[in-house]
Amino acid sequence: MLIPFTQPMDLESTLESGQAFRWRRGQSDSPDHPWFWGVVFDNLVKIRRTEDGVEFFSAPDGEVRLSALLQDYLRLRDDLSSIYQSIDTDERVRAGIDDYTGMRILRQDPWECLISFMCSSASNIPRISKNVEDMGRNFGRPLSLEGQSRHTFPTARELAVAGEARLRELGLGFRAAYVEKVAEIAAEGRIDLFTLREASYDDALAELTALPGVGDKVANCVMLFSLDKLEAFPIDVWIKRALEEWYLSERPGGAKLVARELRPWAQQHFGPYAGYANQYLFHKRRLQGKGARA
DNA sequence: AGCCAGGCCCTCC
């Protein structure tokens, strides 16, 4: 099915910029319009950009049923031109926008997003992807589309039943205990992530960081990528480097802001779509590498 | 070999 869409939409940077960990490139496809395979809300989806829009296939829900959800997931209703206008305050963001025009923040399943970013502590994207995929394969339910097989991301109950020991076997390391605890909390209904979409930024942050293994950085990722908090501003080592070198190194005395002051500064500086600015700066910085200062 | 990764938590001062 084709979702007609002529506004900027770059699937490659959107799906491969470290927001989500389940997207894989299809093999032997036309290089101009590669298929991306992934799992979205209990559906196996393959998707690609075409001249006219976004084309996709899905199962077990058919394309007609999944179309609205996918538009939602891809945030096709975000008006990128006005967002760009809002965050384009300097040449650094401008360069990111020029390089990755059409990169969008995703609107993911909050549960999968939370557990995925809990797994990101002191890790890296290939390993996080492996952890998430392994959790699905071992504790989720099978999905198939056109002969390809993947698994749903496990529910809170499924992960709670799995337990720390089995999660450690999958290579989650010290994160396994946190995942088990949070899965138990969610399975018992002691936190409802979807209602946090309606909560204020501060309230959502407080609720999330009360969870074991969830600190300021992970909470901001979850809020940005799944809870509609586009002002969220995750500060990891890449963003910290980028801010310090690109924005703060020339401050009087070269005084560096401590981490606690960094986010308020960024949210003030970049405005209500600070999370979009974050994503463009992060993606550009990460692909440049830690040594690049230009 | 030893250090570091897209953090978090706990202990100390």
Next chain:
DNA sequence: GGAGGGCCTGGC
């Protein structure tokens, strides 16, 4: 309140 070390594991 904030600096510093420990934590699983894989990769260089």
